[in-house]
Amino acid sequence: MRKIIVFASLLLLVTGITFAGGATEQPKKGTDAATKSDVTEIYFLSSSVKPYDVAMPIMIANFEKENPDIKVKLEMLPTKNIWEIVEIKLGAKESTPDVLFTDSPLVTSYVVKGYLEPLDSYYSETELDQYLPVAIDAGSVGGKLYAAPFLNSSQVLYYNTDLFDEAGVPRLSKDPADRLTWEELVDLAKKVTFDRDNDGIPEVFGLGISQISRPYQMLSMPESLGGKPIGKDGLTVKGVLTDDAWLTAGKFIQDIFNESKVSPKGVSASDMLAYFPSGKLAMLLGPDYNVNAYSNLKDFNWDYAPYPYFEGGVPVTPTGSWSLGVNKTSKNKEAAVRLIKYLTLAPNNITWFEMDGHLPTNKLTMEHIGNSEKYKQWPFDIFELLKHESTYTAIPRPSTPGYLEYESVLTNAFEDIRNGADVASTLKDTETRIERMLQKYR
Amino acid sequence: MIQSKRERLVPYIFLIPAFLGLAFFRLIPIFSSLIDSFITTSYTNGATKKFAGLSNYIFVLTDPVFLRALLNTFVFTIIVNPFQIIWAFVMALLVYRPGKGMNIFRTIFFIPFTISLAITSTIWGIMLNPNGGLVNSILGLFSIPPGEFLTSHKQALGSIIFLVSWRAVGYWMIFLIAGLQNISQSLYESAWIDGARAWQSFLYITMPMMKRVFLFVIVADTTQNFLMFAPMYILTGGGPQNSTNVAMYEAYKNVFIYADRGGGNAMVMIMILLMLLIVFLEFKILIPKE
Numbered sequence: 001m002r003k004i005i006v007f008a009s010l011l012l013l014v015t016g017i018t019f020a021g022g023a024t025e026q027p028k029k030g031t032d033a034a035t036k037s038d039v040t041e042i043y044f045l046s047s048s049v050k051p052y053d054v055a056m057p058i059m060i061a062n063f064e065k066e067n068p069d070i071k072v073k074l075e076m077l078p079t080k081n082i083w084e085i086v087e088i089k090l091g092a093k094e095s096t097p098d099v100l101f102t103d104s105p106l107v108t109s110y111v112v113k114g115y116l117e118p119l120d121s122y123y124s125e126t127e128l129d130q131y132l133p134v135a136i137d138a139g140s141v142g143g144k145l146y147a148a149p150f151l152n153s154s155q156v157l158y159y160n161t162d163l164f165d166e167a168g169v170p171r172l173s174k175d176p177a178d179r180l181t182w183e184e185l186v187d188l189a190k191k192v193t194f195d196r197d198n199d200g201i202p203e204v205f206g207l208g209i210s211q212i213s214r215p216y217q218m219l220s221m222p223e224s225l226g227g228k229p230i231g232k233d234g235l236t237v238k239g240v241l242t243d244d245a246w247l248t249a250g251k252f253i254q255d256i257f258n259e260s261k262v263s264p265k266g267v268s269a270s271d272m273l274a275y276f277p278s279g280k281l282a283m284l285l286g287p288d289y290n291v292n293a294y295s296n297l298k299d300f301n302w303d304y305a306p307y308p309y310f311e312g313g314v315p316v317t318p319t320g321s322w323s324l325g326v327n328k329t330s331k332n333k334e335a336a337v338r339l340i341k342y343l344t345l346a347p348n349n350i351t352w353f354e355m356d357g358h359l360p361t362n363k364l365t366m367e368h369i370g371n372s373e374k375y376k377q378w379p380f381d382i383f384e385l386l387k388h389e390s391t392y393t394a395i396p397r398p399s400t401p402g403y404l405e406y407e408s409v410l411t412n413a414f415e416d417i418r419n420g421a422d423v424a425s426t427l428k429d430t431e432t433r434i435e436r437m438l439q440k441y442r
Numbered sequence: 443m444i445q446s447k448r449e450r451l452v453p454y455i456f457l458i459p460a461f462l463g464l465a466f467f468r469l470i471p472i473f474s475s476l477i478d479s480f481i482t483t484s485y486t487n488g489a490t491k492k493f494a495g496l497s498n499y500i501f502v503l504t505d506p507v508f509l510r511a512l513l514n515t516f517v518f519t520i521i522v523n524p525f526q527i528i529w530a531f532v533m534a535l536l537v538y539r540p541g542k543g544m545n546i547f548r549t550i551f552f553i554p555f556t557i558s559l560a561i562t563s564t565i566w567g568i569m570l571n572p573n574g575g576l577v578n579s580i581l582g583l584f585s586i587p588p589g590e591f592l593t594s595h596k597q598a599l600g601s602i603i604f605l606v607s608w609r610a611v612g613y614w615m616i617f618l619i620a621g622l623q624n625i626s627q628s629l630y631e632s633a634w635i636d637g638a639r640a641w642q643s644f645l646y647i648t649m650p651m652m653k654r655v656f657l658f659v660i661v662a663d664t665t666q667n668f669l670m671f672a673p674m675y676i677l678t679g680g681g682p683q684n685s686t687n688v689a690m691y692e693a694y695k696n697v698f699i700y701a702d703r704g705g706g707n708a709m710v711m712i713m714i715l716l717m718l719l720i721v722f723l724e725f726k727i728l729i730p731k732e
Contacts, residue, residue: 087698112485113701199582201573264573266593401485405700412681419593419682426683433507437700441485 040335041071045085045097047322048076051289055355062351063342070335078270079103083404090115095329098336102147102325104138105397105407108234110325112401112441116146117326122337130345135361138396139323147323148340149361154288154389155210155217155318156382157185157305160192163204163282167192172305176388179306179315182221182252185283189262192282206262208272208281213414215397215407217285217318221249223395224313234400235438241431242424249310250423257418265419288386289357295379304382307389319394321358359386405437472714479707498708502696508709510684511692514599515668515713518688519720522603522667527659530611534618548619552612559609563673566605567592592677595685602673602686610666614659621655622648657728661721668717689713 046056053076060072075097077085082101089096091113102110110116120128123145128136135149157180159172169191172180180188189206196203211217219229227245230237240246256263267275276284277293277300285307294302309315324344326336342348346364353365360366366387369375375383400406413430417423482494502508537547554562569576570591578588591601625648633643671691674680680687680695689709696706 084698087701091703109701113489201578201588203574205573265590266572266575402701408695408699412679412684415679415681416595416683419590419595421595421683436505437702440483440702 038069039071040069040332041073042098042330042332042335042339043073043075043096044339045082045100046074046076047082047101048078051292051356052076055352058355059343059348059352062348063339067338067342070338072339086110086115087404090327090329093329095327095331098327098330098332099339100325100327101322102139104147104320104323105399105403107139107147107323107325108141108399109401109403111141111146114328115325117328117330117333118144118146119148119326119337119340120145122333123341127341127345130362130364132361132363132366135323138320147325148344150324150340150344151321151356152359152361152390153319153321154359154386154394155220155285155307156288156385156389157283157307158276158286158290158294158302159283159305160276160279160281161301161303163192163194163279166194167282171303174305174385176306176315176385176393180308181311182224182308183311185308186256186260186262189256189283190260193262194282202261202264204280204282205264205275206282207256208263208267208275208284208286210272210284210286211269211318212263212267212272213411213418214269215410215414216320218253218410218414219397220307220316220318220395221253221310222246223316224310225249226313230398230400230406234398235402235442237406237431237434237438239431241427241434246427247424250417250427252310253414254417254420254423258420288359288382291379291382292357302379304379304385306385307393315393316395317389317393319390320396323361359383359390400438401441402434402438406434409433409437475707475710478703479711480704482704483701485701494704498704499712502705502708502712507684507687508689508692511680511687511689512712512716514685514687515689518599518603518670519664519667522607523660523663525603526607526610526614526663526667527656529607530614530659531618533611533615534622537615538619538622548615551615554609554611555613557609559606559672560676562605562609563676566601566608567677570601570605593682595681595683598678598682598686602677606667606670606673610663614663617655617659618652621652625651653728657724660728661724664720664724665717668720669713 044060046052056076057074060074064070064072083103083106085097086100090100090110102116107116128145131149132152135152136145139145139147139149157172161171164171169188185207191206192204193202193206194204195201209217215229222245223229225245225248227243227249228240231240257265264275264280272281272284273286273290275281276286277297291304294300307315307317324340326333326340330336343352344362346362346368349360349362349365350368353360353368360369369383369387374380397403398406409430413426416426479498480494480496481491482498484490484492533551537544537551557565570589572578572588572590572593575591577591581588590597592598629647629651630643633647638646669690671688671694674686674688674691675694678686680691690713693706693709693713696702696709698706700706
């Protein structure tokens with residue numbers, strides 16, 4: 001009997017508290033619930049690379065102001081982590097992230113794996129017409145658009161004019177027709193490499209390659225010699241990575257680090273970018289958007305020149321960048337597409353461009369560059385050169401469902417070559433390994 | 443005293459939370475890995491999964507890169523475990539006796555373990571940079587030619603063994619100090635009265651009395667190092683020339699980069715089997731015979 005009384009008292013106490021609380025909180029709760037149900041929260045997985053780390057939060061704040069019914073949960077990660085998160089989360093069919101940064105050569109891979117939602121039905125023809133046709137091609141598979149074009153990229157040769165003056169080297173031509181050959185570039189790099197204390201380790205290296213060992217930049221070397229990055233069907237590399245163009249380019253890369261020693265070993269791609277403005281590199285083959293950062297630096301004197309090519313070969317420049325995709329299993333596709341349109345279409349794409357500085361994929365943003373006085377003056381007149389490169393010399397990375405495997409194995413191969421491994425056997429092993437990995441797509 | 447049924451159940455009830463943790467975070471994932479290791483995904487017509495029998499196991503066991511990774515794992519484990527335990531034991535012998543300032547030394551030796559492995563790797567990566575890193579600058583003071591460290595296939599694994607040991611020895615030292623302090627002083631006093639020298643006391647008292655502690659430290663250190671790949675992931679990506687590519691890292695890459703979940707899980711199962719075998723042998727060899 002005693003137990004029943006205690007149980008009944010507890011029950012009364014618990015229900016009493018619940019109802020009492022409910023009675024006083026009810027109106028407020030009701031209001032909150034109504035507000036919350038009107039707000040859609042979307043999860044946006046973005047790259048944290050500079051200058052996105054600053055520009056993206058500003059754009060998201062602006063977007064939320066203009067779209068009070070959408071709240072964006074922004075997560076910014078380094079490139080490598082984005083690829084891994086996508087494989088983990090989208091591979092497990094999770095509904096987040098809703099919007100994701102998609103490296104353009106990975107679009108085919110993501111479509112084959114069923115990660116991306118086709119976007120055509122969300123766009124009007126006028127909207128689609130804002131994108132450059134070549135950028136739409138890069139985001140499309142089988143005639144359907146899966147990744148909205150966001151950024152493009154190119155590379156130029158930046159050089160430190162103070163160090164050039166110190167070495168008595170004249171300024172370089174900006175005319176693409178007068179671009180240096182790789183051979184001339186290395187000779188020049190020797191002149192601007194300084195080992196002031198003669199300890200065998202230069203304080204200033206002549207040349208840095210910003211995306212060292214990554215196919216994005218390294219592929220331009222065998223391609224300049226007529227080499228191909230992958231077989232025609234995108235599913236084989238047999239005989240491709242071991243042809244003369246690759247062997248010659250591989251040997252050339254190795255010599256830069258081990259024979260002429262004009263470029264530093266053991267420096268990662270992300271650190272390489274910081275070496276140039278800190279005066280540790282006299283020249284840097286670096287990204288287009290760095291012009292914004294360098295133009296803000298005081299007491300740092302620099303200029304730019306076109307990307308080099310191999311003597312007897314053709315000029316080839318790296319290109320391609322991030323596009324934006326929607327997770328196929330997202331529960332908030334409409335809101336996700338609204339964010340993508342906000343970032344990639346004018347006028348907001350122009351606002352983004354002014355902060356970010358990447359070559360755009362939007363025709364109206366390109367027109368803005370053409371019409372603006374700012375882009376006719378040094379250093380922003382670099383966009384004239386960039387426009388030339390993207391029109392005439394840019395070759396995108398290969399389109400293959402196995403791009404992630406291709407990129408990862410090839411990066412290690414270039415890194416090994418850089419560190420002195422035998423070029424022929426490294427490329428042979430790499431070819432065998434990639435061939436083995438592409439089997440599952442055939 | 444006869445225990446009631448209720449009393450006999452008490453220890454099992456206390457074990458339930460630990461068992462649930464073990465089941466959810468260890469046993470179920472291992473079981474799920476085992477199942478996945480027999481499944482393959484084909485991408486020829488969308489992503490389709492099918493039962494693969496032993497083909498994932500055959501595929502990975504004929505992969506020269508995985509076999510090289512297994513070899514690296516063995517070399518790494520065989521060197522790193524004795525290296526860490528000897529280093530930790532020497533440090534423990536230096537500081538286990540109570541005395542003035544001993545706590546300060548113990549703290550100093552333990553501090554590296556409080557730094558995460560990721561930070562340790564990053565800091566040592568900067569110090570081992572062949573172009574003007576701190577280590578080469580110090581070597582230069584003694585006219586020793588600069589090392590290539592993480593960029594050389596001959597030095598990279600050794601460099602990683604050193605940096606992970608720098609962090610770990612302080613941790614193992616704590617267990618060894620506890621073991622040393624547990625040895626009764628009366629044993630040493632009796633030996634001294636019998637005329638035993640210091641090295642004889644060490645060999646015939648300290649070492650046998652430490653056997654159980656060594657067993658724990660060796661088994662725990664082996665399991666930790668056998669699965670370690672964070673420094674390789676952060677510093678070398680498994681290179682140069684696969685010299686630091688360990689089996690667990692290769693399994694990770696298979697699952698999360700190479701889109702080969704079945705192959706990666708087959709690698710994990712092979713690793714689990716090998717580790718069980720090694721730990722079994724360690725128990726067999728090191729368990730003191732009563």
